[in-house]
Amino acid sequence: MTRSEPYHHANLRQTLLDAAVTLIGEVGPRAFTLREVARRAGVSHNAPYRHFMSKDELLAEVAAEGFDRLTASMRKSMARATSPRKQLQECGCGYVAFALRWPQHFFVMFDLPQALHGQEKHQAAGQNAFAVLQECIAAAQQAGDLPAGDLLPLAWMAWSFVHGIAKLAISGNLPLNARSTIEFTRSASQTIFGGMKAGSSGYGIR
């Protein structure tokens, strides 16, 4: 046994997380299995329990990491925009692009049982991502591209919109390929933006 792998894995926790992300990307969250994660990490089926209380806690951490990547994707897309308005637009495109590229991961982030949503990391990472969107809105407001006032309803609108596109596209309900979906997001964002800029009271029933 002197030649075999060390009894204590160097950094098993992160190894497991990485394996989990990969596995979910391969087989989806439904076929995702704790035991298979352990197998891929070259470790017994119970080793993960020394690092995560349960399968769901592992998933919650995977989700948290997903939110970080989502944030990065949005920031990266925004980078190539100049005006606050275009930044908001590209922020949305970054959101959708992430969802299209890692649909399974996206699924874990948003469609986990509510139990998981209480997890600290998960919640914090999620709010970080949402904060990016809020920044965009705020910037657009300050630039006069959006009406001043309560920021949250505008943010919810924008978020709902890109989230809806992402979910429908992933589930195959939008007959568009990835490229067209992004293009659609961009142009539709413009439409939405026009409505938000005009304000909602114009044609009011209320």
Add this chain to the structure above:
Amino acid sequence: MTRSEPYHHANLRQTLLDAAVTLIGEVGPRAFTLREVARRAGVSHNAPYRHFMSKDELLAEVAAEGFDRLTASMRKSMARATSPRKQLQECGCGYVAFALRWPQHFFVMFDLPQALHGQEKHQAAGQNAFAVLQECIAAAQQAGDLPAGDLLPLAWMAWSFVHGIAKLAISGNLPLNARSTIEFTRSASQTIFGGMKAGSSGYGIR
């Protein structure tokens, strides 16, 4: 009366479907179990396999039934609207209201593995629901409330929007109760509608 399948268990197939809908509503799709469905139908754990090829096929049919109910919910909400524009608005509210009332069922309808999305019934029922939305858009176009032209991009926009609200609200990402969520949907729809009416550059091009 004229039913012609009364064998051991009179009309087991529908009994199983009903039990499945109930069970999913109670425990969610993750904890949902074929064996428990059979138990509740008072039947052995393998009886369902005489009516459904697999657990997933059962779920696909549950989803199809959900689409029918969704369609009904939209139509019901629309009934109290007069103008095409209000109809579209209320159609969206009906969509969100359904999702809020039966979140688990809604989940099954949209967040099933793609494999299921090929099922006939599922697809047909889904398209029926989408058709309601399209009718609304078309009516609004004819009434001059929306710019004439390609209908689909407008429909996708509206759908994505309400779908996003529904999913985010269900997953607890919108800090609003059900009532406020519907109100938000209504007012935000107006904003979106303004943008679509103004007709931004771009979405009709392709």
Add this chain to the structure above:
DNA sequence: AACCTCATGTTGCCACTGTCAACATTCCGG
């Protein structure tokens, strides 16, 4: 009437899963 057929329902089994308990190994602070 008797008979046969086949859809429907049952029992038993399999591999697999998440999780618990008990045990083994290794690391680190006294």
Add this chain to the structure above:
DNA sequence: CCGGAATGTTGACAGTGGCAACATGAGGTT
């Protein structure tokens, strides 16, 4: 150098989806 605390392993258990073989009984044919 030692002993407790991490960390990893083995073994077990109940529960799952699905397969195969068997049982039952409804309906048509004779």
